[in-house]
Amino acid sequence: MKCRLNPSKLILEGPHIEILISTTRLEFEEGRSIGLEYRELRVRALIDTGASLTVINPQIASTCKLLQTDWNRITTVGGTAGNYPAYAAAISFPGTDLSGFDAMRVVACPIIEQPFFSCLIGRDILRKWYFAYDGPNGEIEIQDR
Amino acid sequence: MSTEDKTLQEELRVFEQHRQEWLRSNPGEFVVIVGSKVVGFHADYESAFKEGLSTAGLGKNFLLKQVWAEEPVYLIL
Numbered sequence: 001m002k003c004r005l006n007p008s009k010l011i012l013e014g015p016h017i018e019i020l021i022s023t024t025r026l027e028f029e030e031g032r033s034i035g036l037e038y039r040e041l042r043v044r045a046l047i048d049t050g051a052s053l054t055v056i057n058p059q060i061a062s063t064c065k066l067l068q069t070d071w072n073r074i075t076t077v078g079g080t081a082g083n084y085p086a087y088a089a090a091i092s093f094p095g096t097d098l099s100g101f102d103a104m105r106v107v108a109c110p111i112i113e114q115p116f117f118s119c120l121i122g123r124d125i126l127r128k129w130y131f132a133y134d135g136p137n138g139e140i141e142i143q144d145r
Numbered sequence: 146m147s148t149e150d151k152t153l154q155e156e157l158r159v160f161e162q163h164r165q166e167w168l169r170s171n172p173g174e175f176v177v178i179v180g181s182k183v184v185g186f187h188a189d190y191e192s193a194f195k196e197g198l199s200t201a202g203l204g205k206n207f208l209l210k211q212v213w214a215e216e217p218v219y220l221i222l
Contacts, residue, residue, distance in 0.1 A: 027203060036203070048222075050220070050221070050222030051222065052220050067204070067206060068206050069153075069208065069209040069210075070208060074220075077221070077222050081218065085152070088194050104190060104191070107219070109221070
């Protein structure tokens with residue numbers, strides 16, 4: 001998929017993509033079959049080559065009733081370290097031909113509690129993609145690999 | 146993790162008890178632990194999750210952790 005912003009907007013907003021996040025496909029389907037309701041959220045995610053893994057706003061974890069599967073130690077740019085809950089989630093990319101993830105780890109960390117993005121796409125997802133950042137033309141390109 | 150949050154504490158204790166042994170037998174694999182029960186090892190997160198969910202049941206937490214010598218520290222820049 002190719003996304004054209006413009007050079008200035010790309011500088012201001014960074015490379016980003018809309019994602020759909022929910023409980024894993026398995027939980028979604030099993031839960032639905034017995035009448036449980038799960039929410040699927042559409043949020044904006046920053047593609048962050050500086051993030052080792054994919055991080056979400058903690059509110060998403062509670063809204064989507066994500067299942068906690070671990071704790072992970074995170075260090076941020078200021079050197080702040082802490083243990084944060086890791087959850088299992090499904091992530092897909094609506095309106096694109098990119099493959100989604102039926103069950104992957106995401107870490108809920110309040111460092112992204114700001115209005116622009118609710119998720120950082122980290123190198124755990126980037127390892128599956130070809131990602132090109134075209135600054136002069138204000139474009140990004142993502143392909144499955 | 147906050148001092149009050151005990152989520153997965155029992156499972157983490159089991160993990161630490163076996164870490165050295167698993168480093169020799171299953172390095173880099175994902176182990177699934179439900180309560181004090183070690184359910185199994187998997188090469189990838191997705192199949193480990195599937196087994197954990199079928200053992201623990203819908204809505205019940207379980208530990209799904211990769212076996213490394215030391216806990217990785219993930220950098221967010």
